[in-house]
Amino acid sequence: MRERIYLDHAATTPLTCSVKEYLISILDEWGNPSSLHSQGTKAKQILSDARRSVAKFIGADEKEIYFVPSGSAGNTLSIKGLFSDNSKKDNYEVFCSPTAHKSMLKACESCRYHTPLQVNSVGEIDPAYLEEVLTIHNARKPLVCIEAANSEIGTINNVITIGEITHKHNGILVADATGYIPSCEVNMALWRDYVDVLTFSGHKLHALKGTGILWKKDSVALKPLIYGSQEQGLVGGTENVLGIASLGKAAADYHYSSVSSKSRDYVYHFITKNIPDSYLVGNSVESKNRLPHNLYMCFRGIEGESLMFLLDMNGIQVSTGSACTSGDLSPSATLSSIGMKEPDIHSCIRMSFGENLQVTELNYICETLKQCVEKLRTFNI
Numbered sequence: 228m229r230e231r232i233y234l235d236h237a238a239t240t241p242l243t244c245s246v247k248e249y250l251i252s253i254l255d256e257w258g259n260p261s262s263l264h265s266q267g268t269k270a271k272q273i274l275s276d277a278r279r280s281v282a283k284f285i286g287a288d289e290k291e292i293y294f295v296p297s298g299s300a301g302n303t304l305s306i307k308g309l310f311s312d313n314s315k316k317d318n319y320e321v322f323c324s325p326t327a328h329k330s331m332l333k334a335c336e337s338c339r340y341h342t343p344l345q346v347n348s349v350g351e352i353d354p355a356y357l358e359e360v361l362t363i364h365n366a367r368k369p370l371v372c373i374e375a376a377n378s379e380i381g382t383i384n385n386v387i388t389i390g391e392i393t394h395k396h397n398g399i400l401v402a403d404a405t406g407y408i409p410s411c412e413v414n415m416a417l418w419r420d421y422v423d424v425l426t427f428s429g430h431k432l433h434a435l436k437g438t439g440i441l442w443k444k445d446s447v448a449l450k451p452l453i454y455g456s457q458e459q460g461l462v463g464g465t466e467n468v469l470g471i472a473s474l475g476k477a478a479a480d481y482h483y484s485s486v487s488s489k490s491r492d493y494v495y496h497f498i499t500k501n502i503p504d505s506y507l508v509g510n511s512v513e514s515k516n517r518l519p520h521n522l523y524m525c526f527r528g529i530e531g532e533s534l535m536f537l538l539d540m541n542g543i544q545v546s547t548g549s550a551c552t553s554g555d556l557s558p559s560a561t562l563s564s565i566g567m568k569e570p571d572i573h574s575c576i577r578m579s580f581g582e583n584l585q586v587t588e589l590n591y592i593c594e595t596l597k598q599c600v601e602k603l604r605t606f607n608i
Contacts, residue, residue: 230542231542231543231544232542232543232544232584232588232591232592233544233581234543234544234545234578234579234580234592235544235545235546235577235578235579236409236431236520236579236580236581237378237379237406237409237431237520237521237546237577237579238546238579239430239431239436240409240430240431240432240433240581241433242433242434242435242473243433243477243480245476245480246433246434246473246476246477246480249472249473249476250435250469250472250473250476253273253468253469253472254469256269256270256273256468257270258270259465260273260274260457260465260466260468261456261457261465270468273468273471273472273475274294274466274468274471274472276472276475277294277471277472277474277475277476277478278292278294278475279475280475280476280478280479281440281474281475281478283478283479284413284478284479284481285408285413285414285415285425285440285442286413286414286415286416286417287415287416287419287442290445291415291442291443291444291445292440292441292442293440293441293442293443293458293459293461293462294438294439294440294441294458294462294466294467294471294474295426295438295439295440295441295458295462296437296438296439296462296464296467297428297436297437297438297439298328298330298403298405298426298427298428298431298439299328299329299330299428299439300330300439300462301403301426301427301428301439301440301441302328302330302331302334302372302401302403302426303330303334303452304441304449304451304452304461304462305334305372305401305424305426305441305443305449306321306331306334306335306338306370306372306401307334307337307338307452308449308450308451308452308461309370309399309401309424309447309448309449309450318340318366318367318368319338319340319367319368319369319370320340320341320342320364320366320367320368320369320370321335321338321340321341321342321369321370321372322335322342322343322344322360322361322364322369322370322371322372323335323336323341323343323344323371323372323373324344324346324352324372324373324374324384325343325344325345325346325560325561325563325564326346326350326374326377326379326380326382326560326561326564326565327372327373327374327403328374328403328405328406329560331372331374331401331403332560334372335372338370340367342360342364344356344357344360345564346564346565347565348565348566349380349382349509349510349516349565350377350380350382350509350510350561350564350565351382351384351385351510351516352373352384352385352389354385354388354389354392357371357389357392357393358392358395361392361393361395361396361398362396365396368397368398368399369393369396369397369398369399370398370399370401371389371393371398371399371400371401372400372401372403373386373389373400373401373402373403374402374403374404374405374406374407375402375403375404375406375407375408375411375413376404376406376407376410376411376518377406377509377561378405378406378518378521378579379523379559379561379562379577380508380509380521380523380561380562380565380577381509381510381517381518381520381521381522381523382509382510382516382517382518383407383411383510383515383516383517383518384516385516386400386402386418386421386422387417387418387421389421390402390418390420390421390422391421393421394420394421399423399424399447400421400422400423400424401422401423401424401425401426402422402424402425402426403425403426403427404425404426404427405426405427405428405431405439406431406518407427407518408427408431408432409431409432409486409520410483410486410518410519410520411483411518412483413425413427415442419444423443423444423446423447424441424442424443424444424447424449425440425441425442425443426439426440426441426442427439427440428440429470429473429474429477432474432477432478432481433477433480433481434470434473434474434476434477434478435469435470435473435474436470437467437470438467438470438471438473438474440474441461441462449461451463485582485583486519486520487519487583488512488519488520489583490580490583490584490589491512491519491520491521491522491578491580492512493589493593494522494578494589494592494593494596495507495512495522495524497593497597498524498593498596501593501597502526502596502597502600504526504527504528505524505525505526505527505600506524506525507522507523507524507525508523508524508525508562508565508567508575509521509523509565520579520580520581521577521578521579522577522578522579522580523575523576523577523578524575524576524577524578525567525571525574525575526574526575526576526600527570527571527574528574528603528604529574529600529603529604530573530574530603531547531573531574531575531576532547532573533603534576534599534600534603535547535576537599537602537603538576538595538596538599541595541599543591543592543595543596545576545577545578546576546577546579547575547576547577558572558573559572562575
């Protein structure tokens with residue numbers, strides 16, 4: 228049987244050999260990092276090493292790095308922790324992009340004053356629109372929450388411009404970089420003037436699931452959602468040492484030189500020439516505001532779920548969108564927000580590429596995709 232071709236790196240990524248080897252080497256370091264004896268201090272040193280690696284990876288200070296259980300936990304803490312700690316001092320109004328991750332959307336919706344933002348037809352927040360909204364809603368301090376990049380349709384937001392506008396209105400910007408950071412470098416030395424809180428998840432970078440990062444400025448006061456003494460009192464609970472270690476190692480080993488759009492573009496150009504009545508969702512593949520590994524296609528006249536399962540039967544693993552919503556048959560919030568009609572929403576699949584594939588693999592993907600689409604369309608005639 229042909230080896231499976233994995234095209235769902237936006238959902239999660241496999242551990243690299245070096246991360247596996249590192250984890251095996253520390254499996255016997257089972258101490259509690261809060262313990263003062265030698266077994267505990269060894270575990271604490273593993274956390275310190277990981278924090279240093281992550282800080283270097285994003286150009287930040289170690290003191291600004293907090294380990295959280297996941298990207299979703301970081302998003303929730305960023306919003307609810309900020310809102311809770313400051314609600315008596317400042318009346319915040321929360322503004323959230325409709326293309327944000329569900330954890331961010333739900334946290335924002337739970338706040339007392341919540342105004343959903345709008346995006347254009349490719350999922351971008353228009354700066355002029357944001358300026359207008361924040362000018363109109365000027366009674367309270369704005370808390371603007373966005374994804375740096377949407378991992379479903381691959382759209383990259385202009386974080387710096389959004390941050391400039393937010394700060395102009397004396398607001399705070401929370402940016403979820405989980406979908407952005409696997410493809411695009413984050414340098415907080417450049418972003419710190421525009422972003423106040425940043426989050427991302429480790430398992431999108433070849434680390435274990437169950438570990439994320441929250442970066443924040445010292446000036447941003449958050450109230451913990453889980454109390455304890457860990458992570459400077461911000462994130463209670465004994466640390467996930469292996470998960471954190473895997474993220475530290477993954478960050479230390481990560482090389483953006485391997486990020487390329489070649490495989491994505493190869494498949495896209497085949498589709499445009501050989502599979503009629505299909506179209507790309509989001510920015511063009513030539514746009515600098517599209518993630519280089521993302522290919523989100525609509526194939527009219529079929530069900531995306533059926534295509535996904537048929538491709539899987541042929542050894543190709545794709546998704547119908549974000550893994551966090553793929554089990555939900557209701558229309559994607561992201562696709563609805565950009566104005567797609569419901570029949571088209573259910574006719575899409577996402578391919579998110581990792582390393583560059585061999586030409587033989589790419590040809591197999593292309594021909595199998597064509598055959599599967601044609602087969603499914605015959606059922607609807």
